[in-house]
Amino acid sequence: xxxxxTISDVAREASVSLMSVSRAMNNRPGxxxxxxxxxxxxxxxxxxxxxxxxxxxATNRSFTVGLMMPDVTNPFFxxxxxxxxxxxxxxxxxxxxxxxxxxxxxxxxxxxxxLDKQVDGAILCSPRLPWEQILKHISHFQFTVLINRELDEPxxxxxxxxxxxxxxxxxxxxxxxxxxxKKIAFLAxxxxxxxxxxxLRGFMQALEYHKIPYDENLVLTCSxxxxxxxKAATTLFSNHDDITAILAxxxxxxxxxxxxxxxxxxxxxxxxAVIGFDDIPLASIIKxxxxxxxxxxxxxxxxxxxVFQAFIDGNEDITMDQTILPSLVxxxxx
Amino acid sequence: xxxxxTISDVAREASVSLMSVSRAMNNRPGxxxxxxxxxxxxxxxxxxxxxxxxxxxATNRSFTVGLMMPDVTNPFFxxxxxxxxxxxxxxxxxxxxxxxxxxxxxxxxxxxxxLDKQVDGAILCSPRLPWEQILKHISHFQFTVLINRELDEPxxxxxxxxxxxxxxxxxxxxxxxxxxxKKIAFLAxxxxxxxxxxxLRGFMQALEYHKIPYDENLVLTCSxxxxxxxKAATTLFSNHDDITAILAxxxxxxxxxxxxxxxxxxxxxxxxAVIGFDDIPLASIIKxxxxxxxxxxxxxxxxxxxVFQAFIDGNEDITMDQTILPSLVxxxxx
DNA sequence: GTGAAAGCGCTAACAT
DNA sequence: ATGTTAGCGCTTTCAC
Numbered sequence: 001x002x003x004x005x006t007i008s009d010v011a012r013e014a015s016v017s018l019m020s021v022s023r024a025m026n027n028r029p030g031x032x033x034x035x036x037x038x039x040x041x042x043x044x045x046x047x048x049x050x051x052x053x054x055x056x057x058a059t060n061r062s063f064t065v066g067l068m069m070p071d072v073t074n075p076f077f078x079x080x081x082x083x084x085x086x087x088x089x090x091x092x093x094x095x096x097x098x099x100x101x102x103x104x105x106x107x108x109x110x111x112x113x114x115l116d117k118q119v120d121g122a123i124l125c126s127p128r129l130p131w132e133q134i135l136k137h138i139s140h141f142q143f144t145v146l147i148n149r150e151l152d153e154p155x156x157x158x159x160x161x162x163x164x165x166x167x168x169x170x171x172x173x174x175x176x177x178x179x180x181x182k183k184i185a186f187l188a189x190x191x192x193x194x195x196x197x198x199x200l201r202g203f204m205q206a207l208e209y210h211k212i213p214y215d216e217n218l219v220l221t222c223s224x225x226x227x228x229x230x231k232a233a234t235t236l237f238s239n240h241d242d243i244t245a246i247l248a249x250x251x252x253x254x255x256x257x258x259x260x261x262x263x264x265x266x267x268x269x270x271x272x273a274v275i276g277f278d279d280i281p282l283a284s285i286i287k288x289x290x291x292x293x294x295x296x297x298x299x300x301x302x303x304x305x306x307v308f309q310a311f312i313d314g315n316e317d318i319t320m321d322q323t324i325l326p327s328l329v330x331x332x333x334x
Numbered sequence: 335x336x337x338x339x340t341i342s343d344v345a346r347e348a349s350v351s352l353m354s355v356s357r358a359m360n361n362r363p364g365x366x367x368x369x370x371x372x373x374x375x376x377x378x379x380x381x382x383x384x385x386x387x388x389x390x391x392a393t394n395r396s397f398t399v400g401l402m403m404p405d406v407t408n409p410f411f412x413x414x415x416x417x418x419x420x421x422x423x424x425x426x427x428x429x430x431x432x433x434x435x436x437x438x439x440x441x442x443x444x445x446x447x448x449l450d451k452q453v454d455g456a457i458l459c460s461p462r463l464p465w466e467q468i469l470k471h472i473s474h475f476q477f478t479v480l481i482n483r484e485l486d487e488p489x490x491x492x493x494x495x496x497x498x499x500x501x502x503x504x505x506x507x508x509x510x511x512x513x514x515x516k517k518i519a520f521l522a523x524x525x526x527x528x529x530x531x532x533x534l535r536g537f538m539q540a541l542e543y544h545k546i547p548y549d550e551n552l553v554l555t556c557s558x559x560x561x562x563x564x565k566a567a568t569t570l571f572s573n574h575d576d577i578t579a580i581l582a583x584x585x586x587x588x589x590x591x592x593x594x595x596x597x598x599x600x601x602x603x604x605x606x607a608v609i610g611f612d613d614i615p616l617a618s619i620i621k622x623x624x625x626x627x628x629x630x631x632x633x634x635x636x637x638x639x640x641v642f643q644a645f646i647d648g649n650e651d652i653t654m655d656q657t658i659l660p661s662l663v664x665x666x667x668x
Numbered sequence: 669g670t671g672a673a674a675g676c677g678c679t680a681a682c683a684t
Numbered sequence: 685a686t687g688t689t690a691g692c693g694c695t696t697t698c699a700c
Binding site: 006007008018019022026050051053054055056057058059 | 694695696
């Protein structure tokens with residue numbers, strides 16, 4: 001392992017003080033153009049790069065943002081990550097990635113990792129931890145952005161970006177209702193999910209609006225993957241063979257429904273109409289192409305970094321609580 | 335932003351020296367069980383957590399591994415990331431994520447970020463940079479793992495994990511040949527790609543073995559996404575309408591071929607057989623289900639971290655150059 | 669325009 | 685078993 005040159009190596013080589021090198025490296029005033037250039041040249045020639053660690057210790061800023069998410073493998077989140085990276089990169093920031101595996105214990109650990117690493121800010125995707133716990137952690141970040149979670153109590157250092165799931169669910173049900181569906185099931189996803197609650201609200205409100213009686217047996221809890229959708233759809237069909245439409249918690253769950261329909265010989269969309277959430281890349285490729293409620297995830301990630309940036313820049317007019325309106329993408333499955 | 339307690343806060347509160355606190359926090363010998371417990375209690379009560387930054391500066395170890403990849407959004411890489419995270423987490427390490435967007439300039443910048451952040455090790459996915467440049471960077475890491483790239487010159491601090499693409503391509507062609515295909519095209523992906531070269535080698539060797547004449551017009555360069563596959567397939571069909579099988583650079587390219595076939599009214603697999611590479615989640619869902627050459631990416635990521643771990647642990651018998659044998663997953667498209 | 673001193677929070681090495 | 689000293693690589697503050 002090669003030893004990296006330090007600031008003192010450069011200083012010695014250029015016969016100047018540490019401070020002059022520091023000033024040169026940070027484009028700070030107080031140096032003649034000549035010495036500045038000389039220092040920079042020598043630094044360059046030595047291959048000197050300032051240590052981010054030392055700098056972070058001295059300044060208490062790491063130019064790093066923590067990104068906490070349940071699963072990078074999930075396109076929903078990887079898109080957000082990409083969007084965040086987009087603008088982080090343009091700001092000269094780096095991303096620290098922590099997975100939570102949807103596990104509340106790992107969430108704590110993840111937040112602690114971010115603390116230890118002294119990230120300047122954090123983007124927390126769908127945190128499940130109770131507010132007081134989150135609070136305890138985020139009070140050590142300069143700024144944090146909550147994705148898909150509302151604030152329990154307002155803070156000047158905590159923004160939120162939420163997808164308006166209620167609206168999205170209404171969009172979906174409205175479409176199904178217009179097509180004449182009366183028996184509509186909702187595979188609602190995992191119990192603790194926030195978006196589940198919001199979508200369920202939209203589901204119920206839309207039913208009421210369209211004068212469709214609400215039957216709680218048509219709302220099933222399921223894990224948020226294909227297996228979950230398959231399982232839920234299978235039980236659903238065995239108990240209520242007369243349902244004609246299914247709103248799925250997300251696209252993967254919807255594909256689980258596809259699978260179940262295939263096994264049971266039910267055709268989509270003729271016998272069963274299916275609508276998903278998310279619009280993952282898969283949705284437009286699989287047959288039948290999946291109708292789904294889409295929100296722009298990459299933009300979500302970008303916006304998250306941009307509020308952070310606005311905060312850092314001391315910008316006055318920051319929209320602290322943003323909401324993203326999804327749209328219904330109609331394809332073949334409904 | 336709340337001030338975090340430091341080691342001296344704990345020391346003062348417990349009326350001991352900094353070192354005792356340090357020893358307690360790191361479970362190091364040289365403390366009576368009583369004081370140890372007392373210190374730990376006070377630390378806990380104060381909410382003290384050691385600063386990773388300060389620790390990294392003092393010890394020159396950050397317990398952080400840099401993960402460089404072209405695009406988190408690509409399932410191929412996000413799976414690797416997940417695998418790496420799996421075992422990093424179990425080792426108490428964290429991941430630093432940097433995107434390169436397949437851009438060679440951004441690769442340099444990414445590597446520099448990792449340097450600045452003083453990561454202990456790096457996992458570099460498909461680095462495109464010339465060896466000497468890579469070398470310059472990785473000589474500052476304790477250890478690095480190259481994914482999908484061979485070593486130009488052996489080093490005791492640099493391991494590789496490669497997918498045996500040549501073998502994979504042979505597997506595919508063998509299958510197609512056995513089914514009687516003679517006119518087989520290869521949508522080979524981008525020019526600079528290493529796996530392209532290896533797959534092309536396998537493609538050619540297999541053709542020769544099966545006594546199929548090689549026609550260079552049947553090998554097309556394309557971008558590694560759906561659009562690339564669509565475009566390449568479209569030109570291919572307009573020039574060589576008689577080809578009966580296509581080996582695609584990856585699954586997304588294969589789906590591009592699907593798209594083209596749909597537009598041209600060609601049926602898969604009857605008129606055109608298609609085989610992809612990767613086996614992304616999509617592959618088993620889309621209709622017709624895609625036959626593809628699969629390597630276990632999550633395991634790849636896990637293995638990468640495990641060689642790193644072995645190195646850190648001073649393990650003697652590390653397999654420095656591992657290769658992962660892909661298998662042919664036969665589904666409906668070929 | 670330039671530099672010296674002190675300190676960020678921690679640990680390694682050396683006392684006691 | 686516990687403490688002291690010095691230093692990791694940088695920046696802030698203040699002096700010249």
